[in-house]
Amino acid sequence: MTTAPAPRASAAPLSLAFLAGALLTALGFAFVPFLIAGAPIESTMGPVQKIFYFHVPCAWALMLSTFTCAGGSIAYLFKGSARGDRVAVAAGELGVLFGLCVLVTGPLWGRVAWGVYWQWDARLTSSLLLWLVLLAYLLARRYGGPAARRLAAALSLFAAANVPLVYLSVRIWRTIHPTNQVVPTLQPGMRGVFWFSCLLFVALWGVLLALRVRLERARTALEELSLDIDDHLDRADEATLRPTEALS
């Protein structure tokens, strides 16, 4: 398996486009609570339904992260792409982050809507399982030994296979969780706020992914530089030894 040459770690400041994207995303996050507060209140669940405007985008970010992680892992496993591996680890971390957001915001909503924080129904259980598999991906990368990256890459494929199960769980099994038909049937006043929130979370996801990939690229360059230093010093040692060998 051939690997790509080590990337050159850029100590240059982050690009203007990246900074602009990050700033816009932060401003959007500061502004979106006002939009959510102004959205109509749902008649059945009342004000607590507004958690929907970030719970659902977090869930979509979780699924997007899982598929991206799996895609990067496939590129690494079958093409030896170091870039694919960097994207995979970045997406894996984002999957754990947004998965945690889903698993916290959902029960907060459930406590008011259902009276309990948690139910072992199909959607909640499969979401928890997906999050645990992504966590296992990160742990395998960290502690998996020499073949850690390959082992973790295989785990990410398992996580990606779980995503359709999570999405369709409300259709396959009888669950307490709202169905996938909620979004297409939103009231007009809610639709705009929801899609804006989704766009914001996708933008946030993109910014975080770019930042994390940059860190991974820097770490790879650091490893390569360390090896170069060792080679350089070995050659320097050999050069100083040769005259003494000639004398003896």
Added chain:
Amino acid sequence: MSTRVNRPLPVAPRRLALLRRVRAVALVVVAGWLLPALAWADNFVKFEGKAPEEIPAGKFIAGAYGFIWVAVLVYVVFVARGLARTNAEVAELRRKLDGGAPRA
């Protein structure tokens, strides 16, 4: 003085004794399982009228949104610090490589 000889019981009475013992144990187990439920049932008091649990939704919405903010910020700080540290190490190594620093 009579001596009682302990002879083994015939098969049918032995089986009957075993069945009696099993029945006694089963009764104890079922009673042990049912009694707490029955005691709890006695505590049930039917209430009239509507007594809905009032849970303030605002706190939960704020908590959910606040958690997302905190989680994202913590992650950004973690990545930014890692990036700064790694870039500093890379710069140090490049300096050594270009300067030809001696082995420590």
